[in-house]
Amino acid sequence: MNNKLYGKLIFELSHEGSRAYSLPGNEFGGYELPSEMRREADAELPECDELTVVRHYTNMSGNNFGVDNGFYPLGSCTMKYNPYINEEMAARREFSAVHPLQPVDTCQGALAVYYNLQKSLSAITGLSEFTLNPFAGAHGELTGLMIIRAYHESRGDGKRVKVIVPDSAHGTNPASAAVCGLEVVEVKSTADGTVDVEDLRGLLDDTVAAMMMTNPNTLGLFEPRIPEIAEMVHACGALMYYDGANLNPMLGVCRPGDMGFDVMHINLHKTFSTPHGGGGPGSGPVGVRKGLEQFLPKPKVVKNGDRYDIETADDGIHVGAFLGNFCVDVKAYTYILTLGRENLKMVGPLATLNANYIKECLKDVYDLPITGLCKHEFVFNGLKDKSTGVTTMDVAKRLLDFGFHAPTIYFPLLFHEAMMIEPTENETKETIDAFISVMREIAREAKDEPETVKSAPHDTPIGRVDDVLAAKHPVLKFQ
Numbered sequence: 001m002n003n004k005l006y007g008k009l010i011f012e013l014s015h016e017g018s019r020a021y022s023l024p025g026n027e028f029g030g031y032e033l034p035s036e037m038r039r040e041a042d043a044e045l046p047e048c049d050e051l052t053v054v055r056h057y058t059n060m061s062g063n064n065f066g067v068d069n070g071f072y073p074l075g076s077c078t079m080k081y082n083p084y085i086n087e088e089m090a091a092r093r094e095f096s097a098v099h100p101l102q103p104v105d106t107c108q109g110a111l112a113v114y115y116n117l118q119k120s121l122s123a124i125t126g127l128s129e130f131t132l133n134p135f136a137g138a139h140g141e142l143t144g145l146m147i148i149r150a151y152h153e154s155r156g157d158g159k160r161v162k163v164i165v166p167d168s169a170h171g172t173n174p175a176s177a178a179v180c181g182l183e184v185v186e187v188k189s190t191a192d193g194t195v196d197v198e199d200l201r202g203l204l205d206d207t208v209a210a211m212m213m214t215n216p217n218t219l220g221l222f223e224p225r226i227p228e229i230a231e232m233v234h235a236c237g238a239l240m241y242y243d244g245a246n247l248n249p250m251l252g253v254c255r256p257g258d259m260g261f262d263v264m265h266i267n268l269h270k271t272f273s274t275p276h277g278g279g280g281p282g283s284g285p286v287g288v289r290k291g292l293e294q295f296l297p298k299p300k301v302v303k304n305g306d307r308y309d310i311e312t313a314d315d316g317i318h319v320g321a322f323l324g325n326f327c328v329d330v331k332a333y334t335y336i337l338t339l340g341r342e343n344l345k346m347v348g349p350l351a352t353l354n355a356n357y358i359k360e361c362l363k364d365v366y367d368l369p370i371t372g373l374c375k376h377e378f379v380f381n382g383l384k385d386k387s388t389g390v391t392t393m394d395v396a397k398r399l400l401d402f403g404f405h406a407p408t409i410y411f412p413l414l415f416h417e418a419m420m421i422e423p424t425e426n427e428t429k430e431t432i433d434a435f436i437s438v439m440r441e442i443a444r445e446a447k448d449e450p451e452t453v454k455s456a457p458h459d460t461p462i463g464r465v466d467d468v469l470a471a472k473h474p475v476l477k478f479q
């Protein structure tokens with residue numbers, strides 16, 4: 001958009017006396033707010049006509065980058081395509097207009113969707129029962145840990161206060177454990193990037209409540225020693241927790257319930273194709289193995305004969321308002337039904353193939369600290385040739401000039417120049433090849449014209465920002 005008018009802030013478009021609305025007079029007469037609740041001066045809002053407002057925000061929205069604009073290989077976030085049929089289903093009045101307190105006889109269809117999603121997740125993961133109440137992955141972790149604590153307490157085993165978390169774990173794992181009032185103990189990774197079983201052995205005793213694992217782990221590697229780890233953890237009386245935020249590579253291939261996990265969460269807003277980013281809405285269902293169902297939070301949807309009911313309870317765990325983010329559940333269930341059993345099984349292998357293809361095509365110019373097969377994502381440690389001084393941050397910024405979203409950078413913390421790439425299963429070979437050639441071009445620039453990369457981005461509406469200044473001294477209002 002070259003028109004200078006629309007690169008401006010809405011305050012700069014303000015024109016005294018312009019109005020974008022006209023409210024009808026109040027036929028019931030006025031209501032005077034008590035004076036102590038009234039402003040002394042008018043709020044300083046921009047004054048614009050309706051069409052200017054519409055154009056301003058429509059043009060601003062064109063500056064957004066999303067999965068619908070281009071390739072978005074943000075590792076650990078699974079930015080996969082969100083088919084529009086999911087949105088159409090969630091927007092149907094039968095789903096969007098139900099009230100959480102309306103009589104169950106009047107919303108049997110909505111409850112059927114809810115119940116069937118609970119059952120589908122059990123079938124996909126091999127766990128006995130699911131709650132859809134938690135609103136996000138981290139909320140699911142907290143719920144799962146509360147379940148684990150309730151389980152230990154029910155057995156009179158109150159001394160279990162520790163949660164073991166791998167050093168490569170997502171930051172939400174230790175955070176959730178801490179919020180749950182549990183103590184975090186870190187288990188090391190071996191040089192090949194998987195859990196160090198010997199280190200774990202030394203940490204296990206009767207004060208451990210749970211071991212949290214992510215599989216494939218944050219480096220995109222399948223943890224090969226899970227059966228052995230599960231046996232050790234169970235032998236000491238603790239439970240196995242599975243962080244299934246990124247279940248993508250596992251869909252239809254293997255199931256956490258079959259690996260010895262007791263409790264897990266899933267991010268519907270990653271693996272099950274409901275849009276996320278910008279803070280929501282999400283859904284982080286939690287599943288438990290047989291024998292732990294009674295610890296799941298209420299309310300939940302149950303089926304009695306042909307009728308669906310909502311079961312509530314005053315005691316036990318409560319983690320959110322009503323039954324969770326129902327619109328997200330409708331989208332996830334639509335996604336599962338549109339793919340069906342057979343196609344759902346293709347998700348994992350295709351995501352894995354795409355990630356390995358990119359990794360192999362770029363490993364001669366980018367530093368690959370952990371070689372071998374990855375699952376749905378992998379980590380480079382910056383450019384192979386570090387002599388140019390071009391960093392991962394520079395490469396990420398330069399990618400924006402070529403119309404690609406940057407990968408996840410500087411996470412996981414195991415490598416200084418981490419660049420975590422996750423292509424997902426939806427991308428065509430043409431898109432992936434285009435990304436590979438741009439990544440190679442940036443590597444060439446780093447060598448021949450490093451300043452081009454270091455000063456990127458050049459073609460975005462806003463150039464390189466000072467991240468530290470922005471974080472320490474944010475300017476949040478128009479002056």
Ligand SMILES: *Cc1c(COP(=O)(O)O)cnc(C)c1O
Nearest residue numbers: 076136137138170172243245282
């Ligand atoms: C995204 C993610 C989470 C947290 O999920 P939120 O919905 O953002 O709270 C937890 N663990 C892993 C491995 C993740 O990738």
